[in-house]
Amino acid sequence: MKKLLFAGLIALSATVAYAQPPAGDAKPGDFYGEKISADGAISIAEIPAKLENGGSVETKIRAKVLDVCPKKGCWVKLQVNDSTTAFVKMKDYAFFLPTAAKGKTIVLDGTAKVKTTSVAELKHYAEDAKKSKAEIDAITKPEQEISFLANGIVVVE
Numbered sequence: 001m002k003k004l005l006f007a008g009l010i011a012l013s014a015t016v017a018y019a020q021p022p023a024g025d026a027k028p029g030d031f032y033g034e035k036i037s038a039d040g041a042i043s044i045a046e047i048p049a050k051l052e053n054g055g056s057v058e059t060k061i062r063a064k065v066l067d068v069c070p071k072k073g074c075w076v077k078l079q080v081n082d083s084t085t086a087f088v089k090m091k092d093y094a095f096f097l098p099t100a101a102k103g104k105t106i107v108l109d110g111t112a113k114v115k116t117t118s119v120a121e122l123k124h125y126a127e128d129a130k131k132s133k134a135e136i137d138a139i140t141k142p143e144q145e146i147s148f149l150a151n152g153i154v155v156v157e
Contacts, residue, residue: 042061
């Protein structure tokens, strides 16, 4: 029994170590994480005003995907407006988004807040995004950004 349990743990570890973004084209109607509908979603452009006084807000937002983590699909960058982006992580690291979602419009259900991201974390994300050494070395200050913890995502366009 112990050998079987040990073999199962080894197999699970190997699977996690070699995780890839999910396959697929991220077509309209495809969902990731909790199954959600697009009904009642607000534009992500409304989020900065809702977060002016700090805190967090539970919401459903509609946004365009600018980038997806090419390693696992474990984070997403969204366009808020011409000068602002939002950074999305998946709740409990329970699901990932295919890289094919880049450029598509999605609806996310979850929690939005303003977060200060450390230099170390920003460099880690830049490495994930396969940025050049020069671009990574240029990161020297923490950034304040809109952060979103997603429970579920559905592709709408």
